[in-house]
Amino acid sequence: MTSLTLLQRLGHRARRRSLASALMHWLRKDKNPLPRRQERVLVLVMLTLTLLYLMVEMGFNARLLDVVGGLASQHQVESIEVYGRLIAGTAVALLGLGSVLKKSLRLGWSRLRTTIWAALVIVGCVGTTYFAQLALVNHLVDRSTPDERARAALGVPMTYLMVHQDFGLTGLDLTTEDLQRPEGKTLLATLPIMLLSKDHLTESIKPQAQPFFELFAETVRGDAEVNYRRYQDSLAELDESYRQYQQGSRRYLEAISAASIARHQQQAWNDYVQSLKQRNRRLTPNNVPNRHANTVRQSLREKGIAVADDWRPNDRAGFNRAVARRVQLDARSAYAAGLESVGRWIEPGLPRGQFFAQLPIQNKWRDALHLPYLITLQPDLSPSDFEQTVYRPTISFDARQLIEDRLVDPQNYRDRGEKAQIGRDSYRALIVPMIALLFSLLGAFTHIFKCLGFFTRALCYVPPRLYAAAFVGYALVVLTVPMLWTNKVTEQQLFLDLKQQNGSTLGLMGWIIAHSVQWTAQVQPVFYPLNERVRLHLLGGLTYGYQPQ
Secondary structure, three states, X not given: OOHHHHHXXXXXXXXXXXXXXXXXXXXXXHOOOOOHHHHHHHHHHHHHHHHHHHHHHHHHHHHHHHHHOOOOOHHHHHHHHHHHHHHHHHHHHHHHHHHHHHHHHHHOOOHHHHHHHHHHHHHHHHHHHHHHHHHHHHHHHHHOOHHHHHHXXXXXXXXXXXXXXXXXXXXXXXXHHHHOOHHHHHHHHHHHHHHHHOOOHHHHHHHHHHHHHHHHHHHHHOOHHHHHHHHHHHHHHHHHHHHHHHHHHHHHHHHOOHHHHHHHHHHHHHHHHHHHHHHOOOOOHHHXXXXXXXXXXXXXXXXXXXXXXXXXXXXXXXXXXXXXXXXXXXXXHHHHHOOOOOOOOOOOOOOHHHHHHOHHHHHHHHHHHOOOOOOOOOOOOOHHHHHHHHHHHHHHHHHHHHHHHHOOOHHHHOOOOOOHHHHHHHHHHHHHHHHHXXXXXHHHXXXXXXXXXXXXXXXXXXXXXXXXXXXXXXXXXXXXXXXXXXXXXXXXXXXXXXXXXXHHHOHHHHHHHHHHHHHHHHHHHHHHHHHHHHHHHHOOOOOOOOOOO
16 A cells, blocks of 8 residues: 555545534534523423414314315315425424524524524425425325226225215224224225225226215215205205396396387487487488588487488488387397306296206206206206106216226326326325324324423423433334224224235335324324314314315
């Protein structure tokens, strides 16, 4: 080895040691404990903020489980997800805020500098966490395979049907009441992701596809009684539209009647004759000079009486025809303005039955009830007639559409495939609830430990190493103890089979998913009742943008 090489290696080692020494010196300096009075003030402030956050987080966790375990629409799930990302961002912001305040006290920053840094850290943490969670979901959706999307397209409706008394899965012996408990809601939230590894899922659905999706359509739309009440409500609104139509129709027909037009013609002729006398008191329609005829025609047109180019000032018949056209156009415009809510022309004077049969009215009525366009609605249907002519055909149509959309070759769900958007939306609906639930629980349990730590540090000094060891022990207890519990959901044979299939089919990720689902299902019976009490009693029933139907 040459002396030059030896010197170079020694130089590299010296630089590495100097960098490591500088880093260790900075860490030691930054870890120096604060004066006891300052530390007590800091932990009391952070304890107060963390408790406030924790109450909001716990209430949100309870509400989130209501959403993902219920029959919320996609819009409702997305709405509450916005709250979830903001709350998760707040959790991270609290960690950053604590570091900023601690460093501010240690280095003696001014109030202005502390405020600026605190604001930057809060905005940065909330924004970064919000968009990071969104990016995570988008990344998982983009990486999903056509087969996963196909399973999601079936697994998502299956979760809705789990709360329907007429639908069951082999190996799952749970009542509707069981599914309304915290562990049952957790099952509904996590079942679709467990089904990613179920063998022959599509083949098992195909023989009963029509009744399966009819049941799903009924669950989404509600039963015949609920839909009949919506029909009656929409009929009452359309009856009000018909009354307005009658009034507008009556005014229109009166305005274009012969008597009304004759009155307007006489009044307009009198006004015309009077306007000539104002120019020259001896001037009449019969003696207007030819050189002034065009001026008279232009004056009448400015008043809305569109006489012809060759009209003569004494041509009463031509004048009356122009007045009649103006009256008819004005009446038609006023009548059409009353039909703006319909969007198309409807002949005036129709009886009630013919009015409701008009295509614009039928379209508006169907849109209000979210019905397919093959349905023809009639007023005053009885409950049985409504079920036979409207409800059952609609459910059958919905089922056929769902079969066409979801029970297809998985390759149709690939990117740029015919059903790509449906597959992506279904997979997003599958993973979002589980991700949100796990993030929510992670944030809650982390900040429960933070609250315990702040409370202890408010009473006495806690060395950093002891604090870190306590956190490790707390994490082990939180992650392992719930796995020792069982409940009616996690003892179900279907749950055990799906857990085993996830671990064997999806490898390490499948094992993590399966055990995360089990942990969540076993911790929620303890955690959910407390969270719901916090939401109802401490937060005044905060809804987080979601109201159960």
